[in-house]
Amino acid sequence: MPKRKSPKRESPDRETEAKPDGSATYEELLRRLEETVERLEDGGLSLDEAMSAYEEGVRLATQCQKLMDTAEQRIQELQEAEEA
Amino acid sequence: MSDAEEPAGDAPALSPPLPLGAIRDPTPPYDAPSVAAYAVGQVAAYLRELLETDPVVSDLWVAGEVTSLSRSQAGHLYFTLGDAQGALRCVFFRRENLGVAVEPGDQVLAHGRVSLYTERGDLQLYVDAVQPQGVGVLYAEFQRLRARLEAEGLFESARKRPLPPYPRTVGVATSPAGAVWHDVRTVMERRWPLTGLLLAPCRVQGDGAAATIVAAIERLNALAAGGEPELDLILVARGGGSLEDLWAFNEEVVARAIFASALPVVSAVGHETDTTLADHVADLRAPTPSAAAELIVPDQAEERARLRELRSALGRALAQRASDHRTDLADLVDRLERRKPDLAAQRLRADDLVRRAEAALRQRLGAGRTSLAGMAGRLASLDPAATLARGYAVVQDSGGRPLAGAASLTVGERVRVRFSDGAAEADVHSVELS
Numbered sequence: 001m002p003k004r005k006s007p008k009r010e011s012p013d014r015e016t017e018a019k020p021d022g023s024a025t026y027e028e029l030l031r032r033l034e035e036t037v038e039r040l041e042d043g044g045l046s047l048d049e050a051m052s053a054y055e056e057g058v059r060l061a062t063q064c065q066k067l068m069d070t071a072e073q074r075i076q077e078l079q080e081a082e083e084a
Numbered sequence: 085m086s087d088a089e090e091p092a093g094d095a096p097a098l099s100p101p102l103p104l105g106a107i108r109d110p111t112p113p114y115d116a117p118s119v120a121a122y123a124v125g126q127v128a129a130y131l132r133e134l135l136e137t138d139p140v141v142s143d144l145w146v147a148g149e150v151t152s153l154s155r156s157q158a159g160h161l162y163f164t165l166g167d168a169q170g171a172l173r174c175v176f177f178r179r180e181n182l183g184v185a186v187e188p189g190d191q192v193l194a195h196g197r198v199s200l201y202t203e204r205g206d207l208q209l210y211v212d213a214v215q216p217q218g219v220g221v222l223y224a225e226f227q228r229l230r231a232r233l234e235a236e237g238l239f240e241s242a243r244k245r246p247l248p249p250y251p252r253t254v255g256v257a258t259s260p261a262g263a264v265w266h267d268v269r270t271v272m273e274r275r276w277p278l279t280g281l282l283l284a285p286c287r288v289q290g291d292g293a294a295a296t297i298v299a300a301i302e303r304l305n306a307l308a309a310g311g312e313p314e315l316d317l318i319l320v321a322r323g324g325g326s327l328e329d330l331w332a333f334n335e336e337v338v339a340r341a342i343f344a345s346a347l348p349v350v351s352a353v354g355h356e357t358d359t360t361l362a363d364h365v366a367d368l369r370a371p372t373p374s375a376a377a378e379l380i381v382p383d384q385a386e387e388r389a390r391l392r393e394l395r396s397a398l399g400r401a402l403a404q405r406a407s408d409h410r411t412d413l414a415d416l417v418d419r420l421e422r423r424k425p426d427l428a429a430q431r432l433r434a435d436d437l438v439r440r441a442e443a444a445l446r447q448r449l450g451a452g453r454t455s456l457a458g459m460a461g462r463l464a465s466l467d468p469a470a471t472l473a474r475g476y477a478v479v480q481d482s483g484g485r486p487l488a489g490a491a492s493l494t495v496g497e498r499v500r501v502r503f504s505d506g507a508a509e510a511d512v513h514s515v516e517l518s
Contacts, residue, residue, distance in 0.1 A: 025252065026278055026387075027249065033391075033394055034394065036398070037397045037398055040402060040405065041397070043404075043408060047409050050401075050405040051402070054398055054402040057394070057395075057398040061391050061394055061398070064387075064391050065391055067278060068387065068388065071277040073279075073280070073281065074253070075269065075280070076281070077283040078282065078283065078284045078285065078307075079285075
């Protein structure tokens with residue numbers, strides 16, 4: 001099977017490479033946010049730790065929201081495969 | 085016909101015809117021309133090979149009426165399939181005919197391969213599926229394949245994989261021209277623009293379409309293993325159509341490509357009421373391509389609501405923690421209060437001690453005073469002055485030392501006599517010892 005990947009994009013302004021900076025995905029941020037909420041809900045944190053956890057949680061929620069606000073759908077198309 | 089005459093597995097390789105000389109009498113009485121003859125077994129094997137490698141008769145559906153039906157003790161069915169122009173002997177082995185009812189006079193579609201039963205020279209159709217003619221041959225084929233793939237375990241629900249909740253990139257195997265590709269992009273962009281789309285174009289209808297669908301699935305899997313590590317899922321999609329239109333998705337190669345896919349596969353072929361073999365094999369079947377897009381990615385609005393909920397959960401939890409700490413603090417203060425020494429009680433106790441000490445002291449002092457008075461009395465009784473007061477006198481020598489007896493007196497010695505009220509000088513005139 002010819003495996004010719006041709007990134008023929010829909011439109012140039014939509015082109016966003018898949019997180020080349022290695023930044024966290026929404027899923028990862030959401031997971032961390034949920035863990036932070038649980039940690040804060042479980043108690044056992046000092047007041048300072050609780051404050052830090054709260055701030056961390058707010059930061060993660062903001063990041064998640066920002067990902068949605070700024071997302072632009074990435075579209076790629078492979079070239080038609082040659083007839084076998 | 086014997087029950088044991090199941091087809092031999094692979095036909096023997098076709099050997100070249102033997103020269104006549106090889107089979108004729110080795111010592112012919114005449115000078116034979118060089119014409120080759122074949123042994124019957126050779127011819128039979130050759131014909132069987134010819135039939136079994138023929139692309140048409142090795143895999144076909146035959147329509148006709150069932151006659152001369154018989155069932156052997158072992159459960160194999162033998163019948164003739166005929167119409168006005170011809171007849172074909174059929175054998176339907178027990179392992180294939182389980183649960184299939186065939187009656188004489190039935191107009192049926194029989195699927196199988198035509199081959200030669202070499203031992204008897206019988207040309208027959210080795211049947212593996214029978215459907216009533218009324219269903220149409222496509223439907224009959226669909227049923228046949230479905231039964232076979234199901235028996236092989238391709239539809240097992242246990243092997244269906246969960247879909248990633250937030251796929252990073254979805255590979256879409258569909259036609260770039262149709263409305264499906266447009267609908268999938270639109271729905272996914274509205275719901276969840278974070279997920280990228282990678283179109284693997286293929287033809288979804290007509291001759292050769294199945295091969296392009298298979299190629300698209302294989303290319304996407306190869307990319308996921310290589311240059312597109314974020315490819316998490318494959319969507320195989322096509323809009324609605326007749327059974328003929330959707331046929332590519334009922335082809336065995338497509339079903340097997342979906343089964344072999346390392347990436348989870350969502351299928352959305354046709355409308356809600358159409359179910360293809362691709363749908364049966366896929367990890368998830370969506371009723372329509374748009375519905376598939378909704379099943380594959382989360383809903384932005386729901387995620388935003390969820391984030392709001394998590395934010396308020398954070399706020400509530402922090403307030404709770406602060407309240408916990410306030411309660412802990414109040415508790416500590418309380419405990420501290422309870423542990424504080426009671427000064428009033430201490431003061432009372434000290435006062436009491438002082439009182440008791442004073443009492444003890446007083447008692448001791450009182451006792452002392454009493455004994456002092458006694459001792460004073462006793463001392464008073466020894467006081468020579470008291471004796472003198474009772475009328476006695478003390479005689480002292482000139483040095484003032486008391487003279488205790490007459491023997492200590494010397495005649496002519498001046499002595500001093502002390503009385504309680506005064507003293508007198510006296511001279512000793514004589515001493516008389518008693």
